[in-house]
Amino acid sequence: MSFDNVFHFDLTGADCLIVGGGKVAFRKAGSLIAGDARVTVVAPKLAADFTRLPEEGYDWIAREFLPSDLADRQFVFAATDDRALNKTIAQACRDNRIPVNVADSRSNSTFIVPAVLQKGDLTVSVATNGKNPGYSRALKSYLDDVLDDRLLEALAVWSDVRETVKVRVPDQSERERILRSVQLVELVAALENESKDNVYRKVIKCLLL
Numbered sequence: 001m002s003f004d005n006v007f008h009f010d011l012t013g014a015d016c017l018i019v020g021g022g023k024v025a026f027r028k029a030g031s032l033i034a035g036d037a038r039v040t041v042v043a044p045k046l047a048a049d050f051t052r053l054p055e056e057g058y059d060w061i062a063r064e065f066l067p068s069d070l071a072d073r074q075f076v077f078a079a080t081d082d083r084a085l086n087k088t089i090a091q092a093c094r095d096n097r098i099p100v101n102v103a104d105s106r107s108n109s110t111f112i113v114p115a116v117l118q119k120g121d122l123t124v125s126v127a128t129n130g131k132n133p134g135y136s137r138a139l140k141s142y143l144d145d146v147l148d149d150r151l152l153e154a155l156a157v158w159s160d161v162r163e164t165v166k167v168r169v170p171d172q173s174e175r176e177r178i179l180r181s182v183q184l185v186e187l188v189a190a191l192e193n194e195s196k197d198n199v200y201r202k203v204i205k206c207l208l209l
């Protein structure tokens with residue numbers, strides 16, 4: 001078992017169930033709501049943290065979990081403090097081919113949640129194959145400190161260049177050859193001294209003339 005396949009999902013409108021209303025459920029709910037998922041939380045009680053989430057961001061079913069809660073869910077998060085129940089939920093999800101994340105067991109999970117650093121269009125996700133979430137959190141924070149704004153500007157310039165090349169170069173293999181010649185290190189160095197617009201113009205001139 002290894003969690004080394006990574007997909008970046010668009011969760012807009014996805015029907016997600018979180019079982020449990022503690023601090024782990026709160027953290028998972030926060031990122032799902034930020035991703036515009038349809039979030040349902042089933043738990044007899046919610047931790048005070050939940051008042052920090054927008055009320056309209058999730059539905060709360062104020063009772064213990066019932067197997068029927070799994071119907072039509074696209075993603076399930078088993079985040080109760082009851083290990084046996086989390087395991088039962090995981091098995092039911094596997095039986096129904098619903099992807100499931102289990103807060104207290106990587107081996108019962110079919111997917112795990114990484115630490116995510118989000119800056120504009122750039123997403124950096126860090127995971128440790130489920131072995132050390134504290135390390136994932138720490139590395140995310142480290143990368144947040146060292147990730148220079150120039151790298152984000154370089155992404156913006158490179159994306160604009162790519163759009164232009166897509167319009168101007170009809171041949172796919174030629175487009176690929178041109179775009180592969182863009183050098184990130186050179187872009188970052190150029191952005192030290194010049195505006196994004198200037199760097200964009202120079203790159204286009206250099207690539208397409």
Ligand SMILES: C[C@@]1(CC(=O)O)c2cc3[nH]c(cc4nc(cc5[nH]c(cc(n2)[C@H]1CCC(=O)O)[C@@](C)(CC(=O)O)[C@@H]5CCC(=O)O)C(CC(=O)O)=C4CCC(=O)O)c(CCC(=O)O)c3CC(=O)O
Nearest residue numbers: 104106112113114115127128129130131132133134136137
């Ligand atoms: C397998 C996984 C399943 C999953 O939840 O998806 C999992 C499992 C477990 N976590 C445990 C503990 C803690 N988890 C955190 C925090 C985070 N945990 C997250 C992910 C994952 N946790 C997945 C692996 C990701 C990877 O591969 O690295 C993060 C990255 C994402 C998120 O949850 O949103 C988020 C940081 C987000 C951020 O800050 O950005 C902290 C708090 C902290 O460090 O501050 C602690 C306490 C300190 C410690 O134990 O280290 C325990 C033991 C529980 C116990 O002792 O009973 C288990 C169960 C086990 O180990 O079996």
Ligand SMILES: NC(=O)C1=CN([C@@H]2O[C@H](COP(=O)(O)OP(=O)(O)OC[C@H]3O[C@@H](n4cnc5c(N)ncnc54)[C@H](O)[C@@H]3O)[C@@H](O)[C@H]2O)C=CC1
Nearest residue numbers: 020021022023024025042043045064065079080081103104
């Ligand atoms: N994956 C992760 O990132 C982490 C996982 N954990 C693990 O996750 C578990 C949950 O952690 P916390 O949120 O801190 O616990 P918590 O004790 O704050 O919350 C547990 C929640 O489960 C609910 N619950 C209990 N039985 C239920 C049932 N039958 N139906 C519905 N809801 C039920 C409770 O009402 C409560 O809201 C812990 O047992 C721990 O092992 C802990 C820290 C981080």
